Amino acid sequence: MENIKSALQSNEVIKKLIDFKKNLLNSERYKIWFESVSNAKTEFLYILEAADFKNGGNLTATDLKQIFRLMKKLSANRSLNRLIYEVNGIDVFNDKLRNLYYGEKSLPERVDDLLKLKKIGTTTISHFLVTFDWFKYSFTSPIMKEVLDLDTFIETEAKKVALQLYSIADSRVFSNRTINYLTYSVIHKQIMSILDLDNHLQINLLLWKYNEFIGEEIIEEEAPYTSVSLEKDLQNYLAENTGVIEVGLKLIDGGKELDTQQVGRIDLLCKDKDGSYVVVELKKGRTGDAVIGQIQRYIGWVMKNFNIDKVRGIIIANEEDEKLDFAIIPVKSFIQVKYYQVKFEINDKFRRIK
Secondary structure (H helix, E strand, O other), X not given: OHHHHXXXXXXXXXXXXXXXXXXXHOOHHHHHHHHHHHHHHHHHHHHHHHOOHHHOXXXXXXXXXXXXXXXXXXXXXXXXXXXXXXXXXXXXXHHHHHHHHHOOOOHHHHHHHHOOOOOOOHHHHHHHHHHHOOOOXXXXXXXXXXXXXXOHHHHHHHHHHHHHHOOOOOXXXXXXXXXXXXXXXXXXXXXXXXXXXXXXXXXXXXXXXXHHHHHHHOOOOOOOOOOOOOHHHHHHHHHHOHXXXXXXXXXXXXXXXXXXXXXXXXXXXXXXXXXXXXXXXXXXXXXXXXXXXXXXXXXXXXXXXXXXOXXXXXXXXXXXXXXXXXHHHHHOOOEEEEEOOOOOOOOOOOOOOO
16 A cells, blocks of 8 residues: 555655645635535435435435435536436436445445446446545546546556455456446545545545646737637537548547546547547647546557457647657557647627638
8 A cells, every 4th residue: 555655646746736735725715615515415415314215215306306416516427417317217226326325245346236227437436425425435537537647557556455455356256447446446545645635525626626727827828829728619619520630530429528437538539531440639738648648548448348459549739748749759650649729819890701
């Protein structure tokens, strides 16, 4: 465990988060947020108690709608919606969720059991758990992995610790998503200790706010062609106009923000004119090292899950990055960088675009 903590303490993002945390936790904005999520968590537990959920009482559709609304105050998880219980059946969902919270089997078995349901992924399971007890359970999301960009040593060591902790002799007994959740739970516990935080949800907020902060840093306000953080609008535009990225490129069905459930959400998964898969990733203010690592994980996931040997990647960036220039050199045979710019003009009179 100490080697994991030592490696995390050497992580450049963790070092920056130590100072970033001081300003955030002392801010009035944080205090308001924490009061809001604390009240939401209390109300969430009250709904479970009122339904006598632990002793077999079922949550109604109205209860679940209210629970989802409260949970979204803790994290804006877009996968959290009524389809979760509608596609599985509300009675089945109640039984699986009750087992996750109060079941007698080990945590890996309970997590694995809920993951068998449709529309349930690692992020959603961790969301249910952290809302139930944020001192005990961690929250895992793709943005956390992207921001931290941990090296494989930390993940490998954390996996070993997780397997030992739950006496798992063969990880193949459980789904990859279950092992992934357990692995990052070990990592999050060490991060919480290093940053001296009170609960696991604070890690999520800290990384979200830090990601926003570094995204704002890349804005060049004085440049005539201003590169701004319009990633969401850009992503929507590119999803509908993939041909501007590359002639013949087409988005596959469900390829926008494709949730891998294991390595994060792929911004755009496309096929080129020859029918080969292409992963398109927006840089989103991350360092060159981080975005290269992320897109390689996405490419690896596509290769494994679609059982293909050749997948390309395209990174869409809005400014030059020296680290990215160096990081792309060893992988330029299958990963390409392209740039976009947005130009704003202000005129005294309206001019129709011809």
